[in-house]
Amino acid sequence: xxxVLQIRGLTVRLPAGADRRNAVDGIDLEVGPxxxxxxxxxxxxxxxxxxxxxxxxxxxxxxxxxxxxxxxQGEDVLRASPQRLRExxxxxxxxxxxxPMTALNPVxxxxxxxxxxxxxxxxxxxxxxxxxxxxxxxxxxxxxxxLPEPERLRRAYPHQLSGxxxxxxxxxxxxxxxxxxxxxxxxxxxxDVTTQAQILRLIKAIQAEHQSGVLFITHDFxxxxxxxxxxxxxxxxxIVETGATRDVLAxxxxxxxxxxxxxxxxxxxxxxxxxxxxPVVLATRGLTKIYxxxxxxxxxxxxHAADAVDLTIRRGETLGIxxxxxxxxxxxxxxxxxxxxxxxxxxxxxxxxxxxxxxxxLRRHRRHIQIIFQDPYRSLNPRRTVGKSIVEGPMNFxxxxxxxxxxAHALLDLVGIDPAAIDRYPHQFSGxxxxxxCIxxxxxxxxxxxxxxxxxxxxxxxxxxxxLALLDDVxxxxxxxxLFITHDxxxxxxxxxxxAVMLKGRVVEYGSAAEIFANPRHDYTRALFDAAPGKGWxxxxxxx
Amino acid sequence: MTxxxxxxxxxxxRPRRVGLFGQLRRNPSVIGGAIVLAVLVVIALLAPYLHTVxxxxxKPRFRLRPPSAEYWFxxxxxxxxxxxxxVYGSRISLIVGVTVAVFxxxxxxxxxxxxxxxxxxxxxxxxxxxxxxxxxxILLAIALIALSKASLGxxxxxxxxxxxxxxxxxxxxxxxxxxxEPYVEAAIAAGTRLPLILWRHVLPNTIAPLIVQGTxxxxxxxxxxxxxxxxxxxxxxxxxxxxxxxxxGRRFFQVAPWTIFFPGACLAVxxxxxxxxxxxxxxxxxxxxxxxx
Numbered sequence: 001x002x003x004v005l006q007i008r009g010l011t012v013r014l015p016a017g018a019d020r021r022n023a024v025d026g027i028d029l030e031v032g033p034x035x036x037x038x039x040x041x042x043x044x045x046x047x048x049x050x051x052x053x054x055x056x057x058x059x060x061x062x063x064x065x066x067x068x069x070x071x072x073q074g075e076d077v078l079r080a081s082p083q084r085l086r087e088x089x090x091x092x093x094x095x096x097x098x099x100p101m102t103a104l105n106p107v108x109x110x111x112x113x114x115x116x117x118x119x120x121x122x123x124x125x126x127x128x129x130x131x132x133x134x135x136x137x138x139x140x141x142x143x144x145x146x147l148p149e150p151e152r153l154r155r156a157y158p159h160q161l162s163g164x165x166x167x168x169x170x171x172x173x174x175x176x177x178x179x180x181x182x183x184x185x186x187x188x189x190x191x192d193v194t195t196q197a198q199i200l201r202l203i204k205a206i207q208a209e210h211q212s213g214v215l216f217i218t219h220d221f222x223x224x225x226x227x228x229x230x231x232x233x234x235x236x237x238x239i240v241e242t243g244a245t246r247d248v249l250a251x252x253x254x255x256x257x258x259x260x261x262x263x264x265x266x267x268x269x270x271x272x273x274x275x276x277x278x279p280v281v282l283a284t285r286g287l288t289k290i291y292x293x294x295x296x297x298x299x300x301x302x303x304h305a306a307d308a309v310d311l312t313i314r315r316g317e318t319l320g321i322x323x324x325x326x327x328x329x330x331x332x333x334x335x336x337x338x339x340x341x342x343x344x345x346x347x348x349x350x351x352x353x354x355x356x357x358x359x360x361x362l363r364r365h366r367r368h369i370q371i372i373f374q375d376p377y378r379s380l381n382p383r384r385t386v387g388k389s390i391v392e393g394p395m396n397f398x399x400x401x402x403x404x405x406x407x408a409h410a411l412l413d414l415v416g417i418d419p420a421a422i423d424r425y426p427h428q429f430s431g432x433x434x435x436x437x438c439i440x441x442x443x444x445x446x447x448x449x450x451x452x453x454x455x456x457x458x459x460x461x462x463x464x465x466x467x468l469a470l471l472d473d474v475x476x477x478x479x480x481x482x483l484f485i486t487h488d489x490x491x492x493x494x495x496x497x498x499x500a501v502m503l504k505g506r507v508v509e510y511g512s513a514a515e516i517f518a519n520p521r522h523d524y525t526r527a528l529f530d531a532a533p534g535k536g537w538x539x540x541x542x543x544x
Numbered sequence: 545m546t547x548x549x550x551x552x553x554x555x556x557x558r559p560r561r562v563g564l565f566g567q568l569r570r571n572p573s574v575i576g577g578a579i580v581l582a583v584l585v586v587i588a589l590l591a592p593y594l595h596t597v598x599x600x601x602x603k604p605r606f607r608l609r610p611p612s613a614e615y616w617f618x619x620x621x622x623x624x625x626x627x628x629x630x631v632y633g634s635r636i637s638l639i640v641g642v643t644v645a646v647f648x649x650x651x652x653x654x655x656x657x658x659x660x661x662x663x664x665x666x667x668x669x670x671x672x673x674x675x676x677x678x679x680x681x682i683l684l685a686i687a688l689i690a691l692s693k694a695s696l697g698x699x700x701x702x703x704x705x706x707x708x709x710x711x712x713x714x715x716x717x718x719x720x721x722x723x724x725e726p727y728v729e730a731a732i733a734a735g736t737r738l739p740l741i742l743w744r745h746v747l748p749n750t751i752a753p754l755i756v757q758g759t760x761x762x763x764x765x766x767x768x769x770x771x772x773x774x775x776x777x778x779x780x781x782x783x784x785x786x787x788x789x790x791x792x793g794r795r796f797f798q799v800a801p802w803t804i805f806f807p808g809a810c811l812a813v814x815x816x817x818x819x820x821x822x823x824x825x826x827x828x829x830x831x832x833x834x835x836x837x
Contacts (some may be wrong), residue, residue, distance in 0.1 A: 375726060
């Protein structure tokens, strides 16, 4: 059978001054009908540029295809006129984006947005659809993507839907004209793991029903294992390895693929030394945070972001709080750090109650709790050198300038950053390096409790593994207590001694990591484990 | 998306941040505006040496003379040399533009920082600002001059007051987003006191849009001053300004159009140059803002 998509020697040039010459460098790729091909790679590998080249959506003048061809059912899209491209998009190929909230127009009901696609393109064979025909087709599509209550959801605005529902709408739009090729650009990255599992199942089922070829862009080998028939691994704009999923996962040939697969954390908890009776650093009793929304002529609404949370962390222990978005895990972390005021309950740090301390009395305790945030691009002030960011805290607490700077030098060295770079600004570092700098900044305060709030979620897997190792290392070296917030069970399995699973503001399961990972009791915990992508594969061991 | 975003970030952002002055130097509107303004500043500073006479010296015999080799811009109804008056008048325009921008920016920034960061003050301060915004500059100037006397200071105060709330609003909006940034939370967690948080972490990140706003304020102030002087509610008439030169020329516009043309042209060129520089600065300092506007 003829392939749906054929890429030959595609090269896309980067603007002058970039870190390399070509975003995509002479790649060959094929997608057959009824085939799911995963392009996997880390950020900057050129996988999204490839997807955008196929769709003809590259930013004009910045990224220019300079060589090669992209054939969609035999037709070269690189040489197609803008008008022909517009016809092809939607009718023969369509795209599902990472963030459905920004890909949908916020002021138009979702049903109308699908209707617009149908109105513009008619049916696949070019026939026009009348209003009634369009409504019928929309109902079919809603049924296809398993959206309940099509009458109600059809009239809903994007913000009234959940992330999973929005992504289903996007998929319905992509399917509207039965395209031969669907390009999915990290379609599940912004979703919770249970929703991700549903969407992956849906894409697979739909692809089988509609016989489309799917080009699936992802950074996650777990997702690859779940969905792909074939996989192409990209690095620095080139495809370094391609093959059937089974072969590549089981017997990766290229060292880069081996490294990537080895860096994917496994789902089984690592064996860890028992904590024993070390002194308790942090204890919360009945910690509660209620967000109250009230307004004019509006019924008052209480949202229990954290509901009677009891946690204990001993010195040298890492407690993971695992949960999906909106579960309240970050709220707990921010209450503990007193970045937000808890509504009720007790927080004690080294035996001192701190939940209700006034701002001035709290300041003395600030140094004992330090926090590392998720987004490495926003956690450092872009207008201050990293050195100044590190010395700020210690100098607030009376350390002399000379001592603070020498401590900053030592800490940068410790976290694996050349201390000579101390006078550089954050934008001169990569995401992983910035996260290391944030760790140095937190350590500079000599805290007893370190909070990592999704600290590795924004990083590529290979960098993630290094930063996790660093966190584990500094925890042991300084005998820290660590509160580790994550949505990713596999990450939690790597570093946590004990785990609390949160759902809707409550802790539904709490115990040692080994116990929970081996024998989850609560239904929700089990659902989380089931949803973890690629659970059938022994990741993290392949290269050993 | 991630790969695309990061690849063009690395490509586009680095040169912009590293060589900011290089970028500014390459921006034609910044260069153009800056050159015109530099020339104006030189003219204002060297006014006595630029072949001028006393701008208040009356020569009733030489009333309303058209431009000639002797009187480059002609003379006005009292026989004063218009060229000298326009050259000296540039001093007032530039002083007003710069002073108003500096005062409006500093006051507005302070108010915006405080009300954006301290929640309970916000509602009160912003309502006062809303009230101030409702007063037109011209009305306020007329009232102030009626209460005190016509002077440069009064004019500056009258223009600054209604500009402050605009800056305060801009800064408050910026602060509301910056205060949620993790680096600000990290500073709180590091025990940094509030004034230092504002000074080190919030203020520096508002600078780019503020500089841009400053240029627009300066341009508007130069215009407003001219309008006030034109209406007779501005700087006392014994100091020549482009506004009052035009005001006095108005009655003889039919017979002596040069009395309005030269100060008017200078005013237009100045405002144009400031705005051009503002646009260029905006494009360079804040590309996202540039796309939105």
